[in-house]
Amino acid sequence: MTTLIQLGEQAKKAARFLAVAETKDKNLALEAIVAQLKQDESIILAANEKDLALAKENNVPETMMDRLLLTSDRLMTMCADIESIIRLADPIGLVDKMWKNADGLTIGKQRVPLGVIGMIYEARPNVTTDAASLCFKSGNAVILRGGKEAFHSNQALVTSMQKALASVNFPEACIQFIADTRRETAKDFMTLNGYLDVLIPRGGANLIQTVVKTATVPVIETGTGNCHVYVDKDADLEMALNIVMNGKTQRPSVCNATETLIVHEAIAESFLPLLEVAMTPFHVELRADTLSSRYLSTSIPATEEDFKTEFNDFILAIKTVASSEEAIEHIQTYTTHHSEVIVTNNYTTSQSFLKQIDAAAVYVNASSRFTDGSAFGFGGEIGISTQKLHARGPMGLNELTSTKYIIYGSGQIRH
Structure with a gap:
């Protein structure tokens, strides 16, 4: 001392x-x-x-x-x-x-x-x-x-x-x-x-x-970053694929990397096979809930613990939901209040997501990887605050x- x-x-x-x-x-x-x-x-x-x-x-x-x-x-x-x-x-x-x-x-x-x-x-x-x-x-x-x-x-x-x-x-x-x-x-x-x-x-x-x-x-x-991407039924699937890939594979060890993918059931059958093919070269381990696993040729059953975890690795938890409300509820249950993303072309849905999600950074149609002092124009950061008193975000x-x-x-x- x-x-x-x-x-x-x-x-x-x-x-x-x-x-x-x-x-x-x-x-x-x-x-x-x-x-x-x-x-x-x-x-x-x-x-x-x-x-x-x-x-x-x-x-x-x-x-x-x-x-x-x-x-x-x-x-x-x-x-x-x-x-x-x-x-x-x-x-x-x-x-x-x-x-x-x-x-x-x-x-x-x-x-x-x-x-x-x-x-x-x-x-x-x-x-x-x-x-x-x-x-x-x-x-x-x-x-x-x-x-x-x-x-x-x-x-x-x-x-x-x-x-x-x-x-x-x-x-x-x-x-x-x-x-x-x-x-x-x-x-x-x-x-x-x-x-x-x-x-x-x-x-x-x-x-x-x-x-x-x-x-x-x-x-x-x-904050630790248990960051989610929700792909809505009104999403541009090519855009969604790029956002999820960037969030998970560009640098999986950082706090603003994507850890959980949530997919609306209306587009799950189209989107999840595309995602699986894109993830294959990166050897990403997909941990999927029961409904999601139906559309994946290779996945591991997701556990409650998986949805709580910041993997910092080539691992992605996946959940399929019936509505944006269910997606929001899932995020609010497991969020670490760091960065959360919705991919959608529906303005009303995006605004509801922005209003309801409690996080330091909430994105519409962009990767969570941008939660960074340099990217925000701060010339770097000392950290990303996930609390509300004094400072929040980068x-x-x-x-x-x-x-x-x-x-x-x-x-x-x-x-």
Whole structure:
């Protein structure tokens, strides 16, 4: 705990520095980070190779290996995401609105940093640079605690970023990394009251629920993604096929991938065989309810647990329904409130779906894979919040701020 307290003290001091830093200086520091990451590419990729070798020894699944993998192209994409954050407007200091009250006081609501943000996350090294750059631009110090699977990658990335900060006279403690991967240290991190202003977990259901149940500091819950696609009776079947294929097969290990397909019975006989053929080259395991299985040559009976599960793999649960109301009821029963999709050309049905589905992102005729800070124009994200308090959906710069009231008077006193 002593080391964590030292990190916390350093972060609080750095947060005070960041809170008053000029936008141009923060952007200059982010430019230095991009340059340093590019300069250190060989070091970073060598560190990632160590992580990949250890993951292979530990029989980590292929889909998880893909999340862990860094390549030159992926590192350049991470740098491009930081460059897009540089181009975004800085929310800090902005006054959302200003008004005069009956006492003649001029009252404004101003954007301010949250302070010190703790990040606890699993095996995706890109989260390290996304979180660090978003927190930095929004005036927050960050303490990062990545998973042991990406330890060497994360350490190399943070070392590179700290080197860049020092080169432009910013405290290295603006971005810090917990090198101790023990569970006990993670639990201590979750109870670092007095130092962390908020803790954001990002990863699988087990990690997120552990943080929610254990943490004594405020938590923004980012979601597991049990995402559904409902193909309505009025859907364009070619469009539906493309959307389901993209949602399931493009990158099945991510939280916005499709996990359950719901099909209206009026088009199930036409659509499901097409889907099965399209899925075959990807070796997707189809877990179907009784009615759906009638239209599939090869499937496994779906269980109650399948409809609750975020597979993060080439597995798709399938249910056939008699109406859009039944589809909505199924989604509301099993949703993790992340991303839900309807494919339909019926405007009334689409509007009913939009109104009734309780999720951070609800789509009409588009893939759930777009629930992403970069795709939404936020220059990356620190996570996708599935709760309703403070922030919901992809969390960009604005979601990493709070507000304070600033009041101008001319000697008023209250009677």
